[in-house]
Amino acid sequence: MGAPMGLLEIRGVVKSFGGLRALQDVTFSVGQGEIRAIIGPNGAGKSTLFNVMTGLFPPDSGEVVFGGERISGVPPHRIIRKGIGRSFQITNIFPRMTVFENVQVALFAHHRSSRDPLGMARRYPSVAAETLDVLRQVDLAEKHELSASILSHGDQKRLEIAISLASRPRLLMLDEPTAGMSRFESRETVELLRGISREQGLTLVFTEHDMDIVFGISEKIVVLQQGAVIADGTPAEIKANPQVRKAYLGEEIQA
Amino acid sequence: MAAFFDVSFLTVQVLSALRQAAFLFLISSGLTLVFGVLNILNFAHGSLYMLGAYFIYALTLHLTGPAGFVIALLAAPLGVALVAVVIEMGLLRRIYIQEEIYQLLLTYALVLIIHDMAKIVFGPEFKSIPKPRAIGGAVTIFGGTVPVYTLVVVVLAPLVALLLWYLLYRTRTGKIVRATSSDREMADALGINMSALFTLVFAFGAMLAGFGGALAGPARTVFPSVGTEVIIECFVVVVIGGLGNLWGALVGSLLIGTLETVGIIVFPEFEMSFIYLLMVVVLILRPWGLFGRPLKVKALAEKNLGMEAQEISPVHFSVRPLVRMIPLVLLLIVPLFAGRYYQYLLTQILIASLMAVAFNLLLGTTGLLSFGQAAFYGAGAYTVGLLATKTGIGSLSSLLLAPLVAMVVAGIIGFFCIRLSGVHFAMLTLAFGQLVFAIIYKWYNFTGGDNGIQGIPVRPLPGGIDIGSNLSMYYFALAAVAVAVEILRRIRSSPFGATLKAIRENNQRAEYLGVNVKLYQWTAFVIAGAFTGLAGGLYALMEKSISPDIILWTKSAEPVLMTIIGGIYSFAGPAVGAVVFIVLNSYLVAWTENWALVLGLILLAMVLMLPGGAVGFVNEKARGAFGKMGWVRRWAFSKSGAS
Known part of the structure; x- marks a missing residue:
């Protein structure tokens, strides 16, 4: 396509558990230094995607490429060595x-x-x-x-x-970094992450429920629904996307 | 082979296999049910079986005739269930929030206590239970003579299985039990009364064991250690079938029952090894058993976060080197003034300490509960024993080879075991340990079989230093143990040790630090195995004779007990536990026949009241007391980041 390759490329990732399709043909790209949010309603496949990206389990098909190197199917401890950090939804x-x-x-x-x-x-x-x-x-x-x-x-x-x-790490993946925090703590944490990203050119990928935070700091957002990408763009584009509004955000982003 | 196709022979053997399977199923169905719901692998389940057998023995003394026998057969399991209710409500309930190992140890303490109580009440001798005449005889089926009682057992067990199926699948309570078994948190969220359910299931499981005992009593004989014999077999059954899975217990019982029967006929000398070999093979191919699924284990981290009140804090200060020398100096001087017996006793303590400290590299530091350390101890002891009797090699050289052989054994066993975790890991190490035991026990030509190796020559060290006397052997052991323990201490406070601790605390997070968790666990397993082998080698030199008993699983339990008594989160804890254990063992044996009872009570008290062990307790107190005497603390301890 000629577009410059991103630091992290998710290409046609499919993952099923039993009969359930958790991820269907997920494709998007995260550029160097970008702050990227992955959002979607509960059960949309965010955590599964995170686990595939960090090697907890391999995708059924498709691949994850980091810095030009295929990392899907590589065990977590090797992925980490390639320059990826991860935090978990439950404090770990x-x-x-x-x-x-x-x-x-x-x-x-x-x-x-x-x-x-x-x-x-x-x-x-x-x-x-x-x-x-x-x-x-x-x-x-x-x-x-x-x-x-x-x-x-x-x-x-x-x-x-x-x-x-x-x-x-060159890329930090955070699964709901502010889950369970007070509003004050959340804001502090967000500022902290933004600062670190800016200073060190660190690329951030995170999932988050709090839309204020998502739209407050992310540069690009990908929206998952039932395991599929339904939108991918800047916060403004996502806000304007009628499909996203209908499917997920409802009234929340009009505020 | 012709005999195999003889109908009468075949009938007798098939029925014998079925009878064995029937007993196994009755006991292991309760074991697996309790595990499924309470998440506790009950070591004392075999003891409950034993109680069932003793209860029917006591009842039939008074109740005679067929009616009396039937009443006794039904009353005995109810009595066992009553005992179980007391155990669950009085003891187990207090430690559900603790880590797995404390529950395991509490039930192990019960094994010791119930064993000796039975010995006190019923006596140590074999008891046989008379069967009513109607079912005491034999009948001829297809030309084979079969005891009527065998038929009774073979018919009753499937009926119990059917009843179980009905209760679990057709009643409301049964559905709740199954739901809890597959997803405890969900059941909890649904508002099910967990504590009543736990008591019910524990009592019901005990009743099954009691029924098994009551039914088996008249067919076999009863004696106090019958419980510990049967529990290992049942572990094999439920682990092969899949922990917590009732159908797994059924299939496992049939497999083991058949294998034991066929084994006795075809390879009588390897009968024992077969069941362990089967277990090892099954677990290698299907780590969670034939019907089992990976356990939904709550991340340890999450569990720990929720239980700050019960938190056993690892000690965050270490003893200054100078203070650390005090015990060493004492160890150097005291034996000079002690009699020969005490020199021998102190040597025993040194060897036990090494075994316990090495074991704690796995349990306390890495978070792995190995129940197969006896295999490495035995590997070391037999290396020295065989080399000394079959070659002219020096004692020092043979001792140096002991850890190497143990290391190779640990490397192979560890390769398979580290793929599992928690109770499954413990059970697989146990199976491997028993396999090693069975091989050495039966390999007469090479190992001397159950005769062991007698008259192991102790040859002078290079330079002509004699280590034949108790005192010189003591100093030799002291040198070896001091070096080994210092190496283990260094390992614990090294970056490698810090990484092991991180794995203990949270292996998933450790993996996401870029640590190859399995490789580190394997390495720790091999290191612990090597030092355990060294302890075994020293033991062979000290005793000058060895027998396969030192590889039995009860030997594997010793370092576990020592470590818990002394404290798992301190480096010196296991050694202190070893002192307590050996001293108790030596003195109580002379003083009372029921030393297991005393040990069981101590263990029970430790688990319930001092889960940090003796050293953990002293440290806690020391922190408070030395607060008033700051100079003592400043003098004795240096604060350190590494615990």
Whole structure:
């Protein structure tokens, strides 16, 4: 087609569970540095798409291409190594480790020092400094000694973002990053993500229920319904799309 | 082979296989039902079976005649159900929110307690239960002589299966049970009274076990350890069939019943290995059993987040190196002033500590509950035993080879086991352990079979250092264990160890850090196996004789118990647990015949009251107490990020 290839290309992805078609021929492209939202009503296939994109299971057909390299069918730990970070819908951290250790272990994995069985974890000063740097980015540096399990929900979500950021990904995929947060926490988190994306040229792909956030920060939006893409465009285009209005958004975007 | 086509012979064998399958089904159907609903693999299920048999024994002492027998047959399971209600409401209910292993251990504590209680009440000897004359004789079918009682069993078991089917598929409560079994959260959301349901199902499962026991009692004999024998067989049945699946239990029972019968006829010397081999093969091909589906396991992380109140916090400070030297210094000096028996006892403690600390690299650090460590212990012990008796190799060289052999064994077993998780992982390691046991037990030409290896020569170390005496053997073991434990400690506080902890906490998240979780779990498994093998090698040198008993699954349970007693989230915990365990073992055996009862009660208390173990408890207290004496804490502990 001649169009420049995006950082992340989803091409004709199909995924079925039993008789249920969760994804049917999903195709779209995410450009470098773009902030991209995936929206759709419950059961539209957002989580399935996320799981296919991050290697939890392979698509039945179609492919996912990241940085020109096919990543569908590759196990998650290899996909992560190619420069993708991921956070989960349900807070997914290491609860009975300290905030510091949560990020430190991510950095060990990133620098491949996880393989060192005899060195002392404490004797990695560069990793310690980097850990605090990452925690500072999400404003958790002061809480680094606390056990992750006692953090507030919002702090835990941000810790998870910190864990994902530790591997310096080029693409960060966030499954409902503000789920369960207060309005104030949500706004803070959104600002944080926007800032990081701008500073580091990080590409963001996220799903979200809160339409204020979706239309507030995303540059492009793809809308899924019953496993199929029904619209793909800028927030303005999506707002104007009659099919989207009818199918999903209803009154919400007229506000 | 001609005998095989003889009709009378075939009839007798088919009925014998069916009888065996019938007993297995009665017991394992209850086991699988309880697992399906409560998500607990009940170790004490075999003990409930044993109680059923003892109850009918006690009842038939007073109730005679056919009517009395029938009443006893029906009353015994009801008595067992009553015991189960007490267990569920009094004990199990308190720990549903805890991690799987605590539930498993509570039921294991019950095994120990019920075993010794039965011994106290009914005596240790074999009891036989008289059958009424009407069903005591034999009949001839197709020329084969079959006990009438066998026919009774073979007819009754399918009737019970039919009744079960009716209750589960045709009654409202049954539908609720099935719904809960397939999706607990959904059932919870529907407003089903979970605690009543749990009590009901647990009691009903126990009743099935009790009925199995009451029916089997007159056909077999009863003695206190009959429960532990039957439970392992039932584990094999339900794991092959698929945990939580009733039809799986039925098919599994028929398979195992047939295999045991055919095995005895065709390969009498390998009968035991067959069932474990079948289990291993099934689990390799179908990890969740023939009829099982992957469990809907709630992410551990999510579970932990919801249970902050019960949280067992890993210790976040470590002991200063200087303070850490204190036990070592004591270990160096004390034996000089101790008698020969105590030197031997201390050597035992050292070896047990190594086994427990190595095991905890799996449980406490990586979150893997292995129930097959005895296989690696045995591999190490037999390496030393065989090398020392069959070659002229030195004791040190044979000891160094022990962990290598154990490592290879662990590498192979681990390759298959790490594909599973949770209870399935534990069961597969158990099956492999029993398989290794069965091979060594039956391989007379090479391993000496059940005779074991006697008179293992202990040869001087290079430089002519003799380690023949108890004291020199102690120091030799101390050196080996100190080096091994220090390596294990380093591993735990290394980046590799931190990664293992991350896997324990949340293996999905760890995978998304770019960590190849399975590879790391396998590596931890192999390392733990190697050090367990070293412990086994030391044991062979210390005892100078070994028997296959050291590979039995009860040996695998020992490091689990030690670790829980001492504390799973501290490095020293398992070693402290080993001290407690060995001391209790040595003294209680001299002091009372019922040391299992005492151990069971201690374990029960630990699980219910101190899930952090003894060391966890001391640490908690120490934090409070040392707050008032800051200088002690500053002197003894350094704060560290690594727990």
